[in-house]
Amino acid sequence: MNDCLLQRLYDEKLIDEIEFKKIQLNKKEVSVHWELRTILYLGIVLFTTSVGILIYKNIDTIGHDVLVGIIGLLCCACFWYCFKRKNPYRNEKVSSPNVWIDYVLLSGCILLLTLVAYLQLEYNVFEDRWGMATFIPMILLFLAAYYFDHLGVLSLAIVTLGTWIGISVTPLKFIKENDFGSDRLIYSAIIFGYFLIAVAYLSIVRKEKVHFSFTYKNFGVHILMIGLLAAMFSYDGIYMLWFLLLAISCYLLYRKALAERSFYFLVVTILYAYAALSYVMIRLLSGSYGEYIYTLLLYFIFSGVSLIWIFMHYNKKLKNGSL
Amino acid sequence: MGAYKKEDLFNRQVQEESLDEYRKGNLSKESYSRILLSYPDKLYTPDFFIRIALGLLTFVALLFCSGLFGLLLATGGIASAIFYCFLMGIAFYFVLEMFIKKKRFFNAGVDNVLMVVIIGFILSAFLINDFDESFILLSGLVTILACYMAVRFADAFMASISYLALFVFVFLFYIKLGSLAKATAPFFMLIFSAVIFSIMKYLLRKEKLSIFSFCIQSVMFLSIVTFYLSVNYFVVRKGTEEMFGLAENASVPFAWFFWIATFLIPVAYLFYGIRRKDFLFIRTGLLLIAAAVFTIRYYFHLLPIEIAMLIAGIMLIAVFYFLMKLLKTPRAGYTFEPGYVRSKKLLNVEALIIAQTFGGAAKAQDNNLYGGGSGGGGGASADF
DSSP states (O other): OOHHHHHHHHHTTSSOHHHHHHHHHHHHSEEOHHHHHHHHHHHHHHHHHHHHHHHHHTHHHHOHHHHHHHHHHHHHHHHHHHHHHOOOOOSSOOOOSSHHHHHHHHHHHHHHHHHHHHIIIIIOTTTTOHHHHHHHHHHHHHHHHHHHTOHHHHHHHHHHHHHHHHHHHSOHHHHHTTOOOHHHHHHHHHHHHHHHHHHHHHHHHTTSSGGGHHHHHHHHHHHHHHHHHHHHHHOSTTHHHHHHHHHHHHHHHHHHHHHHTOHHHHHHHHHHHHHHHHHHHHHHHOOTTOTTHHHHHHHHHHHHHHHHHHHHHHHHHHHHTOO | OOSSOHHHHHHHHHHHHHHHHHHTTOSOHHHHHHHHHHSOOOSBOOOHHHHHHHHHHHHHHHHHHHHHHHHHHOOSSHHHHHHHHHHHHHHHHHHHHHHHHHHOBSSOSHHHHHHHHHHHHHHHHHHTTOOSSOHHHHHHHHHHHHHHHHHHHTOHHHHHHHHHHHHHHHHHHHHTTOHHHHHHHHHHHHHHHHHHHHHHHHHHHOGGGGGGHHHHHHHHHHHHHHHHHHHOHHHHHHHHHHHHOOOTTSOOTTHHHHHHHHHHHHHHHHHHHHHHTOHHHHHHHHHHHHHHHHHHHHHOOOSOHHHHHHHHHHHHHHHHHHHHHHTTSOBTTEESSOSSOOOHHHHHHHHHHHHHHHHSSOOGGGGGGGSTTSSOTTHHHHTO
């Protein structure tokens, strides 16, 4: 706040003398918290990347056994540090005791993934059971995410879970022949999406790490919607059925977004629904001679304008809190 | 001159700055809502995500609108295409003015996209005829159009575009003046950036122009970046090679000067910023130090990349550790404590105050969000 404005507000008696002094004093002391955090982040990224490159380039002289040993030791050291320093587990959000611990835990988890991948690729520990190679780190990551209360690790865990499902539903024969059956992937994406959304609600209902529910729901909504859109595009004959399923899901999510007053989910659901609706319109109106081109153009103009109007309407509703 | 009432823009600014102080914990809830009531914000800026959605949808609607008119008006031939582009640009400009007059859109996504699309159409009208040799015309035109938009709609993005276009325009114009001009172009652009910076700094102090402060600050940021880039060795060298056909192994005149400037300017920014507590210079300085390091590495392969990265990473972590320890207790006006209270609870309270002040009665279920119940739900509005 600049001095003129501050003086003006004070003269108009909108702020009292204590606040006036406080703002003046506070201007003398500035926080460089986020600047320093950025420096730390950059430093860690540079450090870890360069170590990765160094190892990759010198793999012949170091040798795989030594490397696996080093990664394993580092990983253990990271987790050991986290166990020693962490705040005790609670079902609510637990704040981290210092700036380092979040980074250390994240490094530990990434090292864990590297270690498992290394063991599988170089030593073939899990043989052909690739599912196991993702299942074990997935479980460990979920445990770590809940135990240390870390949203980044939770995201890693969800991605690993997705990988595990993707691998499990695809028969080994197809992987070896490099032919990923897209049907199975689409179905599992849809089910996985619903599952994540269900977990998001469960964590609210059971009051276990309520702040995790956004991450679950965010992944869930995007995976579900992309899965449903993909299903619409690839099953030509019955795309209307998929559209119906998408419309119902969007409607439920939209009701929930209104109830939770979440601008983000409101925007995301309506835009996905709009994309699907537009696809249906294009399918219906693309005659062989382009005779419906004007109708299609008008559809996009009117739908765009009306959606703008709808968004403005809901913005007002959600802000004023009069639902 | 402006499309908005001055009072509206001023009130918006008062509200934003008080929100800032409120988040830092310098304003009490009562004072904050008193300010909100005394300086009502009548401009329309929706929630961040809604803005993105509005921008996207505006783009879709404009795209198909142009397509429709394109189909209707297409008769073939250049003249009709030029006419079409002008027509669309002017039509959309009237739409923009109407939205702002009727709905008071301000950074609502719709107006931002409209501004860009209008400039796009008018530029294409000029570009249809001659594609080459038109960079001077192009940059001059963008400067004027964007400057007009920035002044009329108090838009910082347009102000930035306008400055960048002006920079290009001045450069292209200057190097047309002859070989002496070509040799001194970096120095000229250096002086140009400095002049613009001083003008902006002067304007920023004017109380009357306080509603443009964000526009002015954006141009200030860009001007100190261009001040550096005009004499950065990499930029000068590549520029000379590309534009004036310098041989690969020939040396640039005044190379020593550019090397010193490449290294010194970012450091000077950083120290100046730290002394004056000017975050514009601190952050830009940090950014440009990275640029300086990249420049040096590009021409001198002192170390293999991974070793350089390793050293830089360790140094940054060490710098962080040292400064964090140093600033644990505030020193020389700097502190490591986060200035903002970013807790979600406080933000919820904010939303509630805004809802209470403008949206009438708060609902009973909201009361428990205040937590602790020190003031009670209706505390703020009860005074009025």
